[in-house]
Amino acid sequence: MDINPLWEERFPFLNLDILQSRLSWSIRLRWLAAGGFFLATLVAKYVFDLILPFEKIWAVLGILISVNILYFVVLKLFKEFTFVTELVFLHIQIIIDLLLLTIIVHLSGGIENPIYLFFVFHVVISSIIFPGLSPVIIATLVIILFSLLVYFEYAGIIVHYSVFNTNIHNNEILIYLILAVFTITVYFSTYICTTFMFIYRSIKIKIDQQNRQLIEIDRQKTQFFQYASHELKSPIIAIKTSLDGFLKNYAESLDSRAYNLLERASKRAGQMLDIIRELLALSKNKNIIPDNKIEKVKIQEIIKEIVEQENIQTTSKKIKIELNLLKTRILIDGIKSDFEKVFENLISNAIRYTKDKGEIIISETLENESYVFQIKDTGIGIPEKDLQNIFAEFYRSENAKKLENFGTGLGLSLVKQIIEKYNGTVQVKSKINKGTTFIIHLPLSIGAFKIKE
Amino acid sequence: MPKKVLIIDDDIDLVEAMRLILEGAGFDVIDAQDGQKGIEKIKNEDPDLVLLDVMMGTQDEGFHVAYQIRQDAHFADLPIIMLTAVGQETGFSFNKDKDEDFLPVNEFIEKPINPDTLIEVVKTNLGQ
Numbered sequence: 001m002d003i004n005p006l007w008e009e010r011f012p013f014l015n016l017d018i019l020q021s022r023l024s025w026s027i028r029l030r031w032l033a034a035g036g037f038f039l040a041t042l043v044a045k046y047v048f049d050l051i052l053p054f055e056k057i058w059a060v061l062g063i064l065i066s067v068n069i070l071y072f073v074v075l076k077l078f079k080e081f082t083f084v085t086e087l088v089f090l091h092i093q094i095i096i097d098l099l100l101l102t103i104i105v106h107l108s109g110g111i112e113n114p115i116y117l118f119f120v121f122h123v124v125i126s127s128i129i130f131p132g133l134s135p136v137i138i139a140t141l142v143i144i145l146f147s148l149l150v151y152f153e154y155a156g157i158i159v160h161y162s163v164f165n166t167n168i169h170n171n172e173i174l175i176y177l178i179l180a181v182f183t184i185t186v187y188f189s190t191y192i193c194t195t196f197m198f199i200y201r202s203i204k205i206k207i208d209q210q211n212r213q214l215i216e217i218d219r220q221k222t223q224f225f226q227y228a229s230h231e232l233k234s235p236i237i238a239i240k241t242s243l244d245g246f247l248k249n250y251a252e253s254l255d256s257r258a259y260n261l262l263e264r265a266s267k268r269a270g271q272m273l274d275i276i277r278e279l280l281a282l283s284k285n286k287n288i289i290p291d292n293k294i295e296k297v298k299i300q301e302i303i304k305e306i307v308e309q310e311n312i313q314t315t316s317k318k319i320k321i322e323l324n325l326l327k328t329r330i331l332i333d334g335i336k337s338d339f340e341k342v343f344e345n346l347i348s349n350a351i352r353y354t355k356d357k358g359e360i361i362i363s364e365t366l367e368n369e370s371y372v373f374q375i376k377d378t379g380i381g382i383p384e385k386d387l388q389n390i391f392a393e394f395y396r397s398e399n400a401k402k403l404e405n406f407g408t409g410l411g412l413s414l415v416k417q418i419i420e421k422y423n424g425t426v427q428v429k430s431k432i433n434k435g436t437t438f439i440i441h442l443p444l445s446i447g448a449f450k451i452k453e
Numbered sequence: 454m455p456k457k458v459l460i461i462d463d464d465i466d467l468v469e470a471m472r473l474i475l476e477g478a479g480f481d482v483i484d485a486q487d488g489q490k491g492i493e494k495i496k497n498e499d500p501d502l503v504l505l506d507v508m509m510g511t512q513d514e515g516f517h518v519a520y521q522i523r524q525d526a527h528f529a530d531l532p533i534i535m536l537t538a539v540g541q542e543t544g545f546s547f548n549k550d551k552d553e554d555f556l557p558v559n560e561f562i563e564k565p566i567n568p569d570t571l572i573e574v575v576k577t578n579l580g581q
Contacts, residue, residue, distance in 0.1 A: 241470035249477040
């Protein structure tokens with residue numbers, strides 16, 4: 001049987017998980033209570049020499065411990081509780097607790113002994129976890145139980161165990177006063193707690209609603225964006241293909257200036273497609289790694305492949321690439337294309353911004369449960385004032401623009417977004433005209449590559 | 454006799470651009486603007502190769518067209534090259550190694566296609 005969804009909406013903190021944790025929590029509290037009571041009786045008996053029906057009290061504590069063992073076994077045996085059975089289970093527990101507490105209060109002096117204040121705990125706890133009228137019913141039960149106890153002892157229907165010889169139990173006016181104060185305390189605590197929980201729940205309901213709306217708006221935005229970028233792509237693809245076809249077939253009949261202009265136009269169309277491609281990648285990445293797309297990604301193979309792909313560039317610029325890869329194979333649970341984008345961006349950036357005959361060092365290390373990838377170039381460097389901005393969308397530093405006319409300014413944003421999705425970090429160190437180092441830390445600990453919420 | 458290439462794509466400008474490229478390389482080019490017309494042309498005009506856009510009217514029209522073509526025993530060996538747009542995701546994986554059994558097309562290429570690449574891919578798939 002499932003929870004009525006309306007029910008859960010009305011009482012947002014009242015779901016199976018929370019009740020389940022309350023159940024084990026109440027069992028633990030009960031161990032503590034039984035142990036505490038037992039110690040208190042020992043102190044009463046051996047330190048203060050009080051005269052109490054200790055055997056009876058211990059017997060009650062024995063019952064409390066036995067039922068608690070029973071609760072514990074039930075909780076362990078039947079892991080699959082439905083919402084309603086859990087609620088019923090908790091009610092039964094709290095009622096039995098109240099009965100046992102009443103007996104203990106009776107056995108340890110009745111109205112003489114302020115431990116009857118412990119009733120208030122039950123009232124507060126039930127006000128917090130139970131919905132509807134339950135807290136009021138529990139509060140009323142508490143008042144009835146305590147009043148009956150006091151009355152029966154006063155009327156001599158049951159025996160009064162006198163601990164302190166105060167004779168409160170015979171003092172009619174004092175009894176009225178204590179019962180009145182007790183009643184007010186219990187109901188008022190119930191009122192305060194339930195009111196507070198009501199406010200708390202209504203706020204939670206509102207927040208949940210707004211959250212859902214925000215998620216929906218975000219989904220629509222992403223959808224719109226993807227639609228829009230598809231619509232943007234088609235015309236540019238047609239433009240670029242037309243230009244390229246034209247250039248190929250009519251190259252001879254064009255004068256060089258016309259050819260040059262058209263070639264530039266084709267190149268610019270290509271750049272625009274790059275921007276759209278990266279924007280799309282950024283919008284798609286978000287923070288969710290779909291479970292069904294996760295595979296064991298062989299990081300080192302990706303790095304080697306990309307270095308291989310860039311071979312033409314590095315050879316023509318006479319750049320030396322030093323690869324210090326780990327001997328152990330690193331497998332990361334994730335999406336292969338994510339890591340391809342990360343390393344592609346970092347490696348091609350390093351090559352792009354390193355001058356001829358420069359050097360690039362790629363190294364891997366393992367550090368405190370983390371995989372660390374480092375790429376160090378001897379490139380133009382990033383001015384200090386630009387360092388904080390390089391991960392921002394569309395940002396390109398002045399000296400990068402000077403060296404390379406074109407760049408989307410999206411690559412590093414994408415790198416950062418992806419790495420953070422895997423709970424990792426990207427760091428950058430740079431000295432102008434000396435070079436730049438990017439350091440990626442990816443946690444290898446268990447669960448590190450689960451979905452980040 | 455020149456080989457005949459059928460382009461199935463709903464973007465007429467792109468079709469014309471590809472026609473220019475392919476005719477320049479000596480191919481005969483015919484075209485169709487949607488999957489249904491494409492299949493009719495395959496039956497009536499017997500092309501030697503098909504360039505098929507993945508996304509026409511619906512997100513995956515191209516895939517359905519590819520299936521339909523392959524279902525006909527006559528065209529079991531007809532080379533089909535599927536054109537995909539940059540960064541496109543339709544819920545299908547475009548990885549050829551992975552999907553070869555799953556999807557009966559010979560090659561995927563990403564638009565925009567460089568003219569030389571287009572000619573080369575077409576020639577390779579025609580066994581030239």
